Amino acid sequence: MADTRRRLRSSTVVLGGMGVIAAALTSCGSDPDRRCVDRDSYTYEGYKVVADKNCSGGSGSSSGKGRKTSSRSDAAWYYDADVSRGRADSGTFSRSEAVDRGGFGCSGSGGG
Numbered sequence: 001m002a003d004t005r006r007r008l009r010s011s012t013v014v015l016g017g018m019g020v021i022a023a024a025l026t027s028c029g030s031d032p033d034r035r036c037v038d039r040d041s042y043t044y045e046g047y048k049v050v051a052d053k054n055c056s057g058g059s060g061s062s063s064g065k066g067r068k069t070s071s072r073s074d075a076a077w078y079y080d081a082d083v084s085r086g087r088a089d090s091g092t093f094s095r096s097e098a099v100d101r102g103g104f105g106c107s108g109s110g111g112g
Helices: 002-029 095-100
Strands: 034-043 046-049 067-069 074-079 082-084 087-089
Touching: 034 087, 046 082, 074 095
Parallel strands: none
Antiparallel strands: 034 046, 034 074, 046 087, 067 074, 082 087
């Protein structure tokens, strides 16, 4: 009976440890949350969220600052924002800054 109890505890510790490691790795390696916003629409509530098709790039920007200029709006990806009622605020337009904010297990170093 003691062997069974001991084996069960060991399995629990190993599985729990693997979960912690997986959480640490995914929190640092994943893309930050992003919204496509109209940079010209800022009010005290934040930027107006627009359709993703208005922003360029797939998993990040390949055109400088993530902008796609059109005659209607100046749309760009806005990362790690608080979104409420179609408005995004308290985020950043810099993808690298959003990633550097880090999570559990991230070093947070990098500077710039």
